[in-house]
Amino acid sequence: MFSLKNKSAVVTGGGSGIGKAIAENFAKNGATVHIIDLNLEQAQSTKNVIDSLGGSSLIYAADVSNQQEVSEIINKIEKVDILVNCAGIAHVGSATSTSEEDFDRVYRVNVKGTYNCLHEVLPKFVKQNSGVILNIASIAAWVGLSDRFAYSMSKGAVFAMTLSVAKDYLQNNIRCNSISPARVHTPFVDGFIAKNYPGQEKEMFDKLSKTQPIGRMGTTEEIANLALYLCSDEASFITGNDYPIDGGFIKLNS
Template sequence: MFSLNNKKAVITGGGSGIGRAIATLFAKQGAEVHILDLSIESAQEALADIQKAGGKVFSYACNVTNQKEVLATFEKIGNIDILVNNAGIANVGKVDTTSETDFDRVMEVNVKGVYNCLFAAIPQLRLSNGGVIVNMCSIAAWVGLPDRFAYSTAKGAVMAMTLSVAKDYMGENIRCNSISPARVHTPFVDGFISKNYPGKEAEMFEKLSQSQPIGRMGKPDEIASLALFLCSDEAGFITGCDYPIDGGFIKLNN
């Protein structure tokens, strides 16, 4: 079950964290994986590890906010079967403490970046007579995280785009779903804590871990396993859905 043999998958932000876990698992399950990342160093590190494990993988430096760059990269890759829109950034701030610059930056990556990749991917999915899209959303779209105004706003847009794409392309055999993780322990999280809470790293890590009722952060491999299911033929009856993977955050955090 859950084989991706003869499938070609594009994963944005695939050089680290959740994206890297997805790229690694998809390659293990037989997919030809194409990693897009802003950092070519990260992408090549992921590529080397996947190749060492026997996977078929390619990497590209690509800024998802630049539509010409995204289109050129997708045209180079050619027909695809799977797109995972994983690239994203975070920002701390309420509406009155979020600068216009920070707001625009989050929208550029987390909303326009997803749009650019969808725009570029649809023609390549048509060449394969359909396929699957998974957008990385967030529990922020469900609950509006405190002090994360721009991020919550952007992820709400991603959830809406997921529904729109699912409806618009259902007749072309293109499925589209999204995944909404709670906090997941990645190098991104470690860097985020170090940057925003200097000197209080251990305290903040524990606080963020305990904010999930299950008592810990998620693991990248756990998110990757859900992405694998949604992109597999076994999930062929699923489209237009968002899947919280949150350690009980939405339903049990009373």
Template sequence: MFSLAGKKAVVTGGGSGIGRAISVLFAQQGAEVHIIELSEENAAATVQEITAAGGKAVAHSCNVASQADVLDTFNKIGALNILVNNAGIAHIGKADTTSEEDFDRVIKVNVKGVYNCLYAAIPQLRAAKGGVIVNMASIAALVGLSDRFVYSTAKGAVMAMTLSVARDYLHENIRCNSVSPARVHTPFVDGFLKNNYPGREAEMFEKLSKSQPIGRMAEPKEIAALVLYLSSDESSFITGCDYPIDGGFIKLNS
């Protein structure tokens, strides 16, 4: 089950964190994985991990916020079967503490970046006679989180785009779903704690972990497993859905 043998997959932001876990798992399941990354170093490290284990992977240096870069990259990749829109950046701030510059920066990557990849990938999915798109949304699109104004705005847009794409391409054999994680233990989290809570990293990590009713953060591989299912033939009857993977955050917090 969940074989991706013979399939070509694109994972944006595949050089670290959740994207790296998705890329590695996809390759283990037989896919040829194309990693789109701003960081050439991170992309190369993921490719090395995959190829060392006998998998197939290619790195592409690309800024998803630039449509010209994205179109050039997808034209090089050609017909594909799976797109995972994972690349994104975070921001902390309220409506009146988020600068215009920061607002534009987050929207450019987290919203326009997803649009750019959809715009470039759909013709390539069509060339492959259909395929699957999985967008990385967030619980921030579903519940009110403190100090996440523009991040929540962007992830709400991603969820809306998911529904629109799922509807528009129903009859072209292109499915589109989204995944909404709660907190996931990635290098970003460790860097965030180090920069914002020096000397209190362990304390704050525990506090953030306990905000999930299950009592811990997710591991990237757990998110990757859900993305694998949604990208596989086993989920062929699923489109236009969002899947919270949140340790009970949405439904069990009180």
């Protein structure tokens, strides 16, 4: 089950965190994975892992917010069966403390970056009358998170784009879903804690972990396993949905 053999998958942000785990999981299950990342060194690190597992992958350096760069890469790829929009950035701030520059930066990467990839890949999917899209949203699209104004805006847009694409391309045999993780333990989280709470790393890690009712952060592998299912043929009846994977955060937090 969940085999991606003979499938070609594009994963943005595949050089680190959730994107890295998804790229590795897809390759492990038979897909040829095309990794797009701003940081080519990190993308190479993912490729090294995939190579060690006997998988197949190619890497490309690109800023997903630049449509021309995305277009040039997608046009190089002969066949695409799966698109995972995972590239994204975070930001801390309320509506008044978020600068215009930071707001625009988050929008460009998280919203326009997702749009750019959809814009370039969808014509391929329409032509072949098949395709699967998975967007990485966030619980921030569902609930109010303190000091996450711009980030919440961007993930709400990703959620809305998921629904729109699913409806517009239903007749083209194209499925589109999204995943909304809660806090997941990634290098970004470790870096954030180290930068903002020096000397209190363990205390803050435990505190952030306990914001999930289940009592811990998620792992990138857990997110990747849900992504694998949603992009596999076993999920062929699923489209136009968002899947919180949140340790009970949305429904059980009180």
